[in-house]
Amino acid sequence: MLIEHPVLQVFVYAFITALATSLGALPFAFIRTLSPRVSAFSNATAAGLMLGASFGLVVEGTQHGGWATFTGAVAGVLFILLAQRVMGDHGHETEFLGARGAGARRMLIVIVIMTVHSFAEGAAVGVSFGGGRALATAITLAVAVHNIPEGLAVSAVMRPQGASILSCMWWSFVSSVPQPLAAVPAFLFVSRSTAALPYGLGFAAGAMVFMVLVELLPEAYEREVARSVAVVTSLTLLGMLLVQHAL
């Protein structure tokens, strides 16, 4: 590894995940809108990856303390619930994702919501370094791939409004900037206090599972039949478990 300092490593890994969000804008260089089926399968893939990554976090966390991991997971769920409350009614989000020709306010809402929940994903990357390089690589990979559909979601709202590809890529990246910002303090927290590690791992797992259940899967079911979503999610989840095992 070229970068030896652990804090810098955490920052670079999380920065890469943020950059991956920009990739979501690329399909819009060729098309103006995204088919519902592609959108559903993107969400289902992201859901499987996130669930697989959460599994890795839980397995690692329970080795340090089962109840602590569970308590952390509940705190992660509460964090996302609180973020939703602060952001207002969650229903607004699904409206703009499903709508064509949405206005500037909707663009702003999608970016802000993506930004808020990026904190939890950044924390996941940060605390995963407390569980070793293999876990950190797996979680970074999962979050990076998961970010691509998020970039798709941001761009799918912006592009039909006439935004340029560069603008879509920029705002997709901005929506994930909290990831490197949250990853470093999360890593420092768990590395200074090993007792905090299972809480941190549980927190990240709970927040990610909750986001899958509250955002990714419902949106996938709105656009595609449940059994197709189930096949994609299950196989992606399986693939992620294997990758983690191999690492």
Added chain:
Amino acid sequence: MRSATSVAGVLALGAFAAVAAGLGPPLLDASKHRSSHVIGFADALAAGMMLGIGYSLMNWGIIRAPIAATIGAAVGVGVMFLAHVRLGIGDPTAELRGRRALIASMAHATPEGVALGAAAALGQMVAVVVAATLAIHNISESAVLASHLSPRSRVGTRGSLVAVESNLPQVVFGVVAFVLARWRPSLVGPLLGFSFGSLVYLCFAELIPDSYRTAGRSSIAVVVTVAAGVVALVSGAV
């Protein structure tokens, strides 16, 4: 964790889980407001428990035989998907009522039985934890089945009998999987993988989307996450 389990033990644990299903319909009848929310939360609870036990099964499978468990899991997803296509489950134009609901429930119980049998091959404590999880899961699931069988009125004793009947494949396939696993220990990994693949598929194809239709997504997400966490915690301890 690793104490011997017998065929009689698997039979007893499978029967315990299946009979527990009989409690779902009376509980539904007893609920003051038979609202769609109650059904949604029952679905979510069943889904969370299934996800939690699925994770544990795959973890045990991957530790023993990663490739075989993965192949088993992919087969599990494929078999359940084909069963759904054949039965028309998950088809938005087809309502799940009466006989079809019962057949779907029996198809559901089959991989649960395999899960129990494969888990029993790992040890008695694992089998007890899986059976207890399935029993609680069955109560929620049979309450949902009762609502499909009789959407507006009480189901009574008949509902309990149908719920137990729909879970009999758990007993049969539990014993079959256990005998197979004892006969060829190399089959434990693929059987655990098969259980994981099929159970997780059922969660994503049936339980979770059904629950979203009847209750708010945030509350459903809380129930699924917490239930999965508790099951993963308990099964991880054995």
